[in-house]
Amino acid sequence: MGFMGDRSTLLETGRFARTDAEPGTGAGDPAPVVNAQTALTDADFAEEMFAETDAASDAELEARHRVAADKGDPGAMSVLGALLLRRGDLDGAEPYLRGATGEGDRAAANNLGVLLHQRGYPEEAAGWWRVAAVAGSAPAAHALGRHFRERGDEPAAEYWLRQAAESGHALGAYGLADLLEHRGDKGVERWFRAAAEQGHREAAYRLARHLRKGDPAEAEQWYRQAAARGHRRAALHLGALLEARGELKEAGRWYLTSAKQGEARAACALGFLLRDAGDEDSAAAWWHRAARDGDGNAANALGALHAARGETQTAERWYRSAMDAGDQNGAYNLALLCVAQDRTAQAEQWYRRAAYAGHREAANALAILLLQGGDAEGAEPWFSKAAEAGSVDAAFNLGILFASRDEDRTALKWYERAASAGHTDAALQVGIALVRDGEERAAERHLRCAAGGGSAEAAFRLAALLESLGPPPEPVALGEPVGSAPRTESEEWYERAAELGHRRAQVRVGMLAAARGDLAAAARWYREAAEAGSRNGAFNLGLLLAREGSEPEAALWWTRAAVAGHGRAALRLGLLAARHGDLAEGQKWCVRAMELGPAEVSERAARLRDALAEELSA
Numbered sequence: 001m002g003f004m005g006d007r008s009t010l011l012e013t014g015r016f017a018r019t020d021a022e023p024g025t026g027a028g029d030p031a032p033v034v035n036a037q038t039a040l041t042d043a044d045f046a047e048e049m050f051a052e053t054d055a056a057s058d059a060e061l062e063a064r065h066r067v068a069a070d071k072g073d074p075g076a077m078s079v080l081g082a083l084l085l086r087r088g089d090l091d092g093a094e095p096y097l098r099g100a101t102g103e104g105d106r107a108a109a110n111n112l113g114v115l116l117h118q119r120g121y122p123e124e125a126a127g128w129w130r131v132a133a134v135a136g137s138a139p140a141a142h143a144l145g146r147h148f149r150e151r152g153d154e155p156a157a158e159y160w161l162r163q164a165a166e167s168g169h170a171l172g173a174y175g176l177a178d179l180l181e182h183r184g185d186k187g188v189e190r191w192f193r194a195a196a197e198q199g200h201r202e203a204a205y206r207l208a209r210h211l212r213k214g215d216p217a218e219a220e221q222w223y224r225q226a227a228a229r230g231h232r233r234a235a236l237h238l239g240a241l242l243e244a245r246g247e248l249k250e251a252g253r254w255y256l257t258s259a260k261q262g263e264a265r266a267a268c269a270l271g272f273l274l275r276d277a278g279d280e281d282s283a284a285a286w287w288h289r290a291a292r293d294g295d296g297n298a299a300n301a302l303g304a305l306h307a308a309r310g311e312t313q314t315a316e317r318w319y320r321s322a323m324d325a326g327d328q329n330g331a332y333n334l335a336l337l338c339v340a341q342d343r344t345a346q347a348e349q350w351y352r353r354a355a356y357a358g359h360r361e362a363a364n365a366l367a368i369l370l371l372q373g374g375d376a377e378g379a380e381p382w383f384s385k386a387a388e389a390g391s392v393d394a395a396f397n398l399g400i401l402f403a404s405r406d407e408d409r410t411a412l413k414w415y416e417r418a419a420s421a422g423h424t425d426a427a428l429q430v431g432i433a434l435v436r437d438g439e440e441r442a443a444e445r446h447l448r449c450a451a452g453g454g455s456a457e458a459a460f461r462l463a464a465l466l467e468s469l470g471p472p473p474e475p476v477a478l479g480e481p482v483g484s485a486p487r488t489e490s491e492e493w494y495e496r497a498a499e500l501g502h503r504r505a506q507v508r509v510g511m512l513a514a515a516r517g518d519l520a521a522a523a524r525w526y527r528e529a530a531e532a533g534s535r536n537g538a539f540n541l542g543l544l545l546a547r548e549g550s551e552p553e554a555a556l557w558w559t560r561a562a563v564a565g566h567g568r569a570a571l572r573l574g575l576l577a578a579r580h581g582d583l584a585e586g587q588k589w590c591v592r593a594m595e596l597g598p599a600e601v602s603e604r605a606a607r608l609r610d611a612l613a614e615e616l617s618a
Contacts, residue, residue: 069096074103081112087340089117089164101128106135112212113143122147135161138169145175154179166189177203196222201229208234227233227254227492232261238271248273259286264295271301281307291318294481308549310335335365344369355382360389364397376401387414392421399429419446424453431461440469451493456500463493463505498525503534510540519544530557535564542569551576562589571605574612583612 014191032565062083068076094115096120100108109132116125126147132140145161148154157547158179169308178192189210197201215420220241226234234256240250252273258266267290275283284305285427290298303318316337322330335350348369355363364548382403385395395418402411412433427450434443450458467490487495491512496507510525523544528536538561545554574589590612593605 023207051062065464069099072099074100074105074108076374077103078105078108079113081108085111085115090119101131106132106137106140109135110137110140110143113140117143117147118527121287133163138164138167138172141167142169142172142175143547145172149175149179154183165194168194168198170200170203170374173198174200174203174206181206196225199229201226201231204229205231205234205237208237212237212241220504227257230261230265232258232266234267234268235261236263239266243269243273248277248510259289262293264290264293268292268295268298268301271298275301275305286403288530291321293323294325295321296325296330299325300329300333302605304328305335307333312341328359328362331357331358332342332362332365337360339369344373355385358389360386360391360394363389364391364394366490367397368396371401382432387417392418392426395421396423396426399426403429419449420450424455424458424501427453427456428455428461431458435461435465440465444469451496453499456497456505459493459497459500460502460505460508463490463497463508466493498528503529503532503537507534507536507540508533510537514540514544530560533564535566535569538564539569539572542572546572562596565596567593567598567601567605570596571601571608574605574608578608578612583616587612587616 017502032459038301040308043359045314062080063164065073065080068297069080069556077096081093081100084090084096086092091473094112097115101112109128113125113128113132116122116128122146126144127597129140129147133144139162142164145157145159145164147157148160149157150172158176161172161176161179166251173191174195177188177195180186180191180532182190190208192203192207192210196207197337204222204226208226210217211219211222221238221240223234223238227238235254235580237581239251239254242248242254254269255270255273257268267286267402270288271283271290273283274280274286285303287298291302299318299322303315303322305315306312306318307315316334319330319334319337322333331350331354335347336353337345338344338350350371351362351366363386367379370376370379370382378396383398385397395414399411399414399418402408402414412430415426415433416545419430427446430489431443431446431450435447436442444462447458447462447465451462453542466488470488470490487538492507494505494512506525507528510522510529513519514522523541526537526541526544530541538557542554542557542561545551545557555573558566558569558572558576560574571587571591574593575587577583577586577589587609592608594602596602596607
């Protein structure tokens with residue numbers, strides 16, 4: 001088991017799964033201050049005054065409008081009140097805003113609501129927002145919608161947010177989309193899009209999140225727009241998208257942008273890119289930064305880094321930091337660290353902590369630890385818990401556990417579950433069980449899955465199954481070159497198993513090659529099997545060598561096979577010794593052959609032993 005500090009494991013923990021809004025953009029934030037320019041948006045003379053605002057400072061605007069405001073001009077009072085409100089001068093702003101409101105200025109009514117909200121009078125604020133909203137103020141309708149949502153009155157909130165959204169107000173469209181998403185209603189994408197098209201960066205980010213599965217190309221465009229406007233989580237997700245596509249340089253740039261803006265997960269991801277590029281020191285620096293900001297994944301990565309260097313105390317400290325950050329991978333990794341140091345009791349403690357927190361691999365590892373300690377009854381529920389949580393290894397281990405109790409049907413059920421999730425060894429076990437039950441075609445499917453997953457045993461068994469189901473191979477005609485007959489599929493699978501080091505497959509491939517007349521290939525495969533410890537390989541290699549006249553070397557391989565329990569090899573050695581006149585040696589190997597069998601070999605060895613005994617007594 002590897003420490004939970006590698007990229008794939010950390011990605012599986014869902015390090016990019018959060019959907020919380022950027023600070024200051026969520027639907028539940030306090031109503032924003034409506035500044036002078038926002039107030040003027042509601043006035044009939046907005047375009048003219050915006051031109052003035054762009055060219056003059058707030059002080060110039062204030063001086064210009066104070067004289068008119070003091071004379072009772074409602075437009076000037078509205079603008080001056082908004083300027084003072086934006087500056088934080090609530091006492092100065094309130095009389096001007098009330099005066100303009102009394103003259104029917106809807107922008108002033110909206111801003112008066114903002115002022116009262118800031119003073120802590122939300123109900124009175126809502127009253128003025130309602131006045132402004134009824135008069136057609138989209139910002140006031142948005143503020144009123146937010147007010148009702150904060151109080152849990154979603155129908156009223158939806159009504160006013162929809163009024164603002166349908167008036168083209170970006171914040172209203174975003175607030176409506178957020179409410180609809182919260183309730184699981186339709187129209188979410190439409191209103192996020194409406195807000196995003198007006199430059200609302202959080203709406204662009206949320207729209208990208210909605211589109212990422214159905215239309216990833218458009219999602220990327222909105223991630224880019226939000227990231228370009230400084231949305232740090234959009235930059236993080238854009239980096240992840242580019243990294244998955246292999247565009248690591250650009251991914252790194254966006255991770256860096258997001259990390260510099262304070263996104264700990266981006267700093268963690270940037271650390272992985274740097275580590276993969278061979279720059280462990282820079283990776284560790286970014287992981288330190290992320291871990292300091294509370295990212296448990298980064299703390300785990302640092303722990304894994306120090307564990308790989310043999311710095312176990314430092315690794316343990318970082319794993320504990322990960323646990324403090326709420327990441328139970330830290331407890332799992334601590335358990336692995338203890339296992340590596342033969343601290344079994346402590347390992348069990350940390351496995352239990354992670355397993356109780358729902359860590360499925362910890363539950364599986366705990367069950368294995370208990371099983372190794374002889375507590376099969378205690379192991380079973382943890383295997384079950386891990387398997388039910390989706391651990392394929394735990395499902396396979398349950399199959400082994402029930403098979404050891406001869407509960408074959410229950411074992412097969414768990415093997416099938418693991419096999420359906422792609423577990424190679426489980427597919428092999430299902431295939432073996434189906435062959436035993438005579439369901440060859442169903443067995444073939446599972447053996448193909450296991451063999452395709454790299455199992456040498458599955459490849460060998462598949463080859464044997466296909467060979468038994470297929471017609472016998474036609475002999476090579478006289479005069480045809482060696483190896484001219486087409487290879488069967490079963491032979492191809494035998495060769496794949498042989499190449500993976502399967503000794504029985506190597507012997508079988510050697511036999512097939514010998515049957516084709518390709519003795520060089522046969523000898524090569526026999527030798528490879530024999531050197532790996534196959535007694536059949538050693539015996540067959542001895543036969544080939546004896547046929548070629550290399551009797552001394554053949555005797556060496558037969559000896560190795562006979563010592564390993566091959567009866568025919570022992571009989572061959574007895575015959576060889578008899579031919580060379582070494583009757584005592586011949587008798588010794590005959591006795592060995594009689595012990596090893598099979599029956600036919602035992603009978604021939606007994607006759608040879610008796611004959612040698614007669615010669616010795618003559």
